[in-house]
Amino acid sequence: MKCTILSVGTELLFGSILNTNTAYLSQQMVQIGIDVMYHMTVGDNPQRLKEMIQHAYKDCDLIIATGGLGPTQDDLTKETIADVFGERVVPFPDQLAILQAHFKKYNRVMSDNNLKQANFPEHASILPNPNGTAPGFMLEKEEKLIISMPGPPNEMIPMFEQHVRPLLEQRSDGVLYYKTLRVMELGESMLETQVMDLIEAQTDPTLATYASNYESTLRIASKRKTRAEAEQAVEQMVALVRERIGPYIYSEEDESISSIVFRYLNEHRLTLSSAESCTGGSFAKAVTDRPGASAVFDRSIVTYSNRAKVEELGVSEETLSAHGAVSAEVAEEMARGIYEVSGSDIGISITGIAGPDGGSEEKPVGLVYIGLCIRGRVQSFRYQLRNSNRQSIRGNAVVHMFRVLYRELVIDK
Structure with missing residues (x-):
């Protein structure tokens, strides 16, 4: 399964808010065994948002969007997704009742613009949001799945863990297992040189070198039908790498x-x-x-x-x-x-x-x-x-x- 992670919000483009959602979701996709093909960030502009969704729809099986589900005029994620999928946006009475109960519980006045938070593409499946007023939703068409969740991490993360992750685990076509080897006193270029023949010959497992925080790391990953198969493949490659650079490896558990x-x-x-x-x-x-x-x-x-x-x-x-x-x-x-x-x-x-x-x-x-x-x-x-x-x-x-x-x-x- 190929995935695009789409972040919506002009504040992200301005750098006013750090986009931690993309990092979190990418990490989750790796664990589930879903290949992330693109990270996209777009402002609150319906035409550009539509173009991004169409691009992702063409290349990927799964689109995960965060943001743009609020009550204001520039929150247009639902409407744009519905447009791309050929859906009407309609009121969901049960969601309106939940929304009204939320405002009553906290003694807050519900304004008219909050009503749009109870509107969804007509064939959407709702993702409950007990931590806010913006439910998420899922929509599927022609074996393409789009999942839309609110932008605030304290709302998005529980929604993902409770409702989205179990679904994606069922649909994943494999298990990805990886190990990160931390290396000292070998720069990234020298590290790559030491394992270049393994990198050039790689199919599965794959090897990738990184440089961060004044050290080098080597990630070895395998995607197989079962975790046991993936883990065995990775451990075999780790053994080969250890023969080359063993004295420089200080951790095989991604530990600082x-x-x-x-x-x-x-x-x-x-x-x-x-x-x-x-x-x-x-x-x-x-x-x-x-x-x-x-x-x-x-x-x-x-x-x-x-x-x-x-x-x-x-x-x-x-x-x-x-x-x-x-x-x-x-x-x-x-x-x-x-x-x-x-x-x-x-x-x-x-x-x-x-x-x-x-x-x-x-x-x-x-x-x-x-x-x-x-x-x-x-x-x-x-x-x-x-x-x-x-x-x-x-x-x-x-x-x-x-x-x-x-x-x-x-x-x-």
């Missing part, structure tokens, strides 16, 4: 490197503290964004100036003078300092040049040193990060801090 580090700290009852300079607290934020961080994370100190490094962490003025703030020696003293000040099992530090200014030929923008102190043993790691922009360098630096923890704790445990 920070999650793996956190689990290790929890399981081994270890505590962590950090001292940051160039990242300005970004590592601490990444840590404390996770629920339950207090079980493993004690504190963070941002020592941006040299004086702060000396006063808060005990970094030697002689070390700063001899090697500069951005150096392995200072990173190590920062790590030992936060380790001793906090009493944590692990102290991690970072110092570097996030730019755009401050770099030199010897120490260019993007140079960072990460210090690590584990139970009194101190070491440091040098990285030259790509000089893109300040925010990107900081984000990449935080990822490298987690990579250091992963390598030194999880791999070398």
Whole structure:
């Protein structure tokens, strides 16, 4: 089954509202085993909406539309779908009664324009909406199915899960199973090179590489009649990939490197503290964004100036003078300092040049040193990060801090 996901609303084109519906629905289609062919977004313009529906109707078996079911004059999704399908829009008395009861329940006055929310294409099947005033509907013609749901996610998602997903699971012509391998220290182009022959020869399973959040991922997917068959095909391909790039794969369960580090700290009852300079607290934020961080994370100190490094962490003025703030020696003293000040099992530090200014030929923008102190043993790691922009360098630096923890704790445990 081939699907188009159609989002309706001028506010989406303006960027006033983030279109999370498309991402959610695409993820659901993957799980069900339905191939998404197009993502379409169109404003509240009936002619352009009609053209989009006609295009999707021509190429796909399934159209899922969200938005444009409200009571206002520019909410014309129902009318446009009816036009394309050759249907009349007529009142549904039972839906009018439900709508009137909704307004009465909340002591609200029902205006005349709300009446259109009880009108539907005459052969439509209604999708109840207990969370709002706009029911959805389904319409089928010539083995083509269109499903129209309200735009607000708090209304659309329950409607999909309760009424739409069970129907689509019955109609799906297969089961799609996939695994996402997370890879570190291999860029997307190098990752692709390592598995290029498998990609070129692919039929099923399929392989696709992606780059996001300063790392690479490889998705392996198979669509078969049963989940067991699809899972077996994927696992066989994973084994082949593992032979090529096994040492670079840190997760076969689409788990972030920070999650793996956190689990290790929890399981081994270890505590962590950090001292940051160039990242300005970004590592601490990444840590404390996770629920339950207090079980493993004690504190963070941002020592941006040299004086702060000396006063808060005990970094030697002689070390700063001899090697500069951005150096392995200072990173190590920062790590030992936060380790001793906090009493944590692990102290991690970072110092570097996030730019755009401050770099030199010897120490260019993007140079960072990460210090690590584990139970009194101190070491440091040098990285030259790509000089893109300040925010990107900081984000990449935080990822490298987690990579250091992963390598030194999880791999070398």
